[in-house]
Amino acid sequence: DVKVTQSSRYLVKRTGEKVFLECVQDMDHENMFWYRQDPGLGLRLIYFSYDVKMKEKGDIPEGYSVSREKKERFSLILESASTNQTSMYLCASRAGVGSPLHFGNGTRLTVT
Template sequence: DVKVTQSSRYLVKRTGEKVFLECVQDMDHENMFWYRQDPGLGLRLIYFSYDVKMKEKGDIPEGYSVSREKKERFSLILESASTNQTSMYLCASEQGASYGYTFGSGTRLTVV
């Protein structure tokens, strides 16, 4: 089975810190995605990548950046964490369009 691994299940960071969320997939998937999930708002796409060093903005990219230096790893960076970035962050990968996502277990980030 494809595995998508997010480095942390729970994370607490201080306002203004630079935060790195790591995601690794082990099945050579082309496409990788970062979503955040908030109560009442569902999942919202932050960034996605369909190839190494390629990235595209999703619906809510402000305050975030991403890095994809290797095919298996897609990192989400909070340049200067703020309390409104407290959320559940979900990474996903997909073999190609229309195959369905494989999600990681999520990282619950709290910014204090």
């Protein structure tokens, strides 16, 4: 069974801090995604990576960057956290275009 693991379930950070959210998948998947989930807005795509060191901006990339140095790991970076980045962050992976996404359980980030 595919497993997508997000390193933290809950995270509290201060405004201005640099924040790293880590995601690891164990099925050698090509594609990995970071979404942000907010009530009433559904899931919004921040970034996705279709291969190692390859990335593409999603719909809301501002204030975020990503890193994918190894196939199994996809990191989301908040360069300078702000209160409007308080949210649930979901990581997902898939084998290729058209394959279903497999999601982690999410990281609930609070920025104070």
